[in-house]
Amino acid sequence: MREFGYRRVSDVATAVAVLDAEPHARFLGGGTNLVDLMKTGVERPALLIDVRELPLDRIESTEGGGLRIGATVTNSDLAAHPEVRRRYPALTQAVLAGASGQLRNMATVGGNLLQRTRCGYFADVNKPCNKRVPGSGCPAVEGEHHNHAILGASGHCVAVHPSDMGVALTAFDAAVSYESADGPGELPLAEFYLPVGDTPHLETALPPGALITGVTLPAAPVAARSRYRKVRERASYAFAIGSIAAALDVRDGVVRDARLAFGAVASRPWRARAAEEVLVGAPADATTFAAAADAELAAAKPLPRNGYKVTLMHNLVVSELTALAEGVAR
Amino acid sequence: MAPSTSSAITLNINGEKFTLTVDHRTTLLDALRERLDLTGTKKGCDQGQCGACTVLLDGRRAVSCLQLAVAAEGREITTIEGVAEGERLHPVQQAFLDLDGFQCGYCTPGQICSAVAVIQEHAAGWPSAVTDDVRPEAGPPPLTDDEIRERMSGNLCRCGAYVSIVQAVARAAASEEQDKGAAA
Numbered sequence: 001m002r003e004f005g006y007r008r009v010s011d012v013a014t015a016v017a018v019l020d021a022e023p024h025a026r027f028l029g030g031g032t033n034l035v036d037l038m039k040t041g042v043e044r045p046a047l048l049i050d051v052r053e054l055p056l057d058r059i060e061s062t063e064g065g066g067l068r069i070g071a072t073v074t075n076s077d078l079a080a081h082p083e084v085r086r087r088y089p090a091l092t093q094a095v096l097a098g099a100s101g102q103l104r105n106m107a108t109v110g111g112n113l114l115q116r117t118r119c120g121y122f123a124d125v126n127k128p129c130n131k132r133v134p135g136s137g138c139p140a141v142e143g144e145h146h147n148h149a150i151l152g153a154s155g156h157c158v159a160v161h162p163s164d165m166g167v168a169l170t171a172f173d174a175a176v177s178y179e180s181a182d183g184p185g186e187l188p189l190a191e192f193y194l195p196v197g198d199t200p201h202l203e204t205a206l207p208p209g210a211l212i213t214g215v216t217l218p219a220a221p222v223a224a225r226s227r228y229r230k231v232r233e234r235a236s237y238a239f240a241i242g243s244i245a246a247a248l249d250v251r252d253g254v255v256r257d258a259r260l261a262f263g264a265v266a267s268r269p270w271r272a273r274a275a276e277e278v279l280v281g282a283p284a285d286a287t288t289f290a291a292a293a294d295a296e297l298a299a300a301k302p303l304p305r306n307g308y309k310v311t312l313m314h315n316l317v318v319s320e321l322t323a324l325a326e327g328v329a330r
Numbered sequence: 331m332a333p334s335t336s337s338a339i340t341l342n343i344n345g346e347k348f349t350l351t352v353d354h355r356t357t358l359l360d361a362l363r364e365r366l367d368l369t370g371t372k373k374g375c376d377q378g379q380c381g382a383c384t385v386l387l388d389g390r391r392a393v394s395c396l397q398l399a400v401a402a403e404g405r406e407i408t409t410i411e412g413v414a415e416g417e418r419l420h421p422v423q424q425a426f427l428d429l430d431g432f433q434c435g436y437c438t439p440g441q442i443c444s445a446v447a448v449i450q451e452h453a454a455g456w457p458s459a460v461t462d463d464v465r466p467e468a469g470p471p472p473l474t475d476d477e478i479r480e481r482m483s484g485n486l487c488r489c490g491a492y493v494s495i496v497q498a499v500a501r502a503a504a505s506e507e508q509d510k511g512a513a514a
Contacts, residue, residue, distance in 0.1 A: 005333025006354045006400050035396045036377050050401050080456045082466040089464050096459040100484020105390040236483035
């Protein structure tokens with residue numbers, strides 16, 4: 001591991017100023033991804049700015065009936081919060097589906113959004129990777145890609161975003177707040193992650209030197225009836241091969257409102273707007289749910305060894321929407 | 331000027347203060363084992379995937395292999411050496427002994443530290459990924475074997491002593507519940 005300086009900061013302005021003065025610095029939250037990547041040499045910061053003690057550890061109701069979640073709130077505290085469990089149960093389920101109890105106690109909301117892909121080629125500094133070394137190539141396209149993207153990828157990178165939390169936040173139209181040397185700003189999560197294109201090393205639309213300060217969830221009555229379901233290669237403590245956050249409001253047999261987002265299928269949490277358009281106003285039945293899944297997955301471009309994900313996501317859409325329509329709690 | 335790459339820090343471990351100078355690259359795990367002779371905490375994968383290095387930070391379980399020692403300054407650290415009360419074993423330790431919750435024993439300190447926290451998290455009403463209804467109105471889920479397995483899934487045991495580990499955690503949770511009832 002490269003040697004590095006360490007500075008603990010207690011206010012946002014100092015955090016941003018220190019980073020502004022040292023471009024090779026990284027913010028340290030829980031460190032569950034960053035420290036791991038530093039051990040393997042993928043990340044080589046000259047300075048760590050420890051932001052864990054910043055006063056950003058609160059979850060508060062907004063005037064509009066939503067929630068504002070501070071960037072240093074831990075995954076555990078987010079999942080256990082009564083208002084999250086009451087208003088956005090799929091968010092609690094998504095967070096609890098990720099990692100382990102130990103890691104959820106360490107990991108933070110801001111860090112979760114900025115975690116890196118678990119693609120094996122990205123993690124191995126002896127292999128080419130366009131995300132790690134732009135222009136070096138993507139061995140996953142021809143190689144080991146059974147858990148890679150089926151939506152929104154390019155020939156330059158087929159890695160998937162690993163977050164569970166981000167999938168639920170995307171379904172519920174969260175916005176990311178940040179502070180930079182130029183002042184505060186906000187980005188809808190839908191615009192937070194950049195399309196892959198030919199620049200997979202550019203992952204977010206955050207301005208250089210910006211610190212995530214929090215995430216705001218708007219009021220979403222439909223989210224009170226929501227579910228998160230994650231499929232993985234073992235029962236617990238593994239990344240998804242496919243996941244879904246779903247919310248459904250049905251009145252008199254007709255879908256009034258619906259939210260759908262997919263995980264582990266793209267370089268970012270994938271909002272399934274084409275599916276939502278099919279759902280709203282249609283009868284809440286298996287035919288509609290299957291048509292919604294087909295509408296979203298029509299754009300899928302599976303690789304030779306991950307075509308199973310198209311079927312998997314189709315079945316997840318139908319089963320989760322069916323469960324919500326039938327009033328199953330989870 | 332390049333920033334200093336080491337710091338003099340004071341760590342609060344099991345109620346005792348330890349002052350040492352660490353290279354910033356030092357994990358809490360390596361500081362405990364290599365610098366402070368607290369070798370009860372074990373190094374398994376060293377990448378946050380096995381749970382052998384689990385300790386408690388401010389009462390909450392964490393993997394010490396991904397925790398930088400310098401960033402642990404100011405926090406209350408509890409290791410396996412600190413969970414007993416003097417000569418009296420923690421109920422989780424006693425249950426692991428009574429029910430044979432291990433074979434080779436390498437993962438055991440991490441299992442026990444994790445289980446101590448699992449029981450507290452459950453008592454605080456935290457749901458898990460296998461909880462049927464996470465809404466607060468549903469109340470805390472009963473600590474079934476499925477709940478224990480899910481909550482303990484961050485601790486791997488390559489001997490496969492899981493059956494006894496689940497029994498030990500269940501018994502320790504029940505005995506703590508009983509103690510609380512007796513005290514009330």
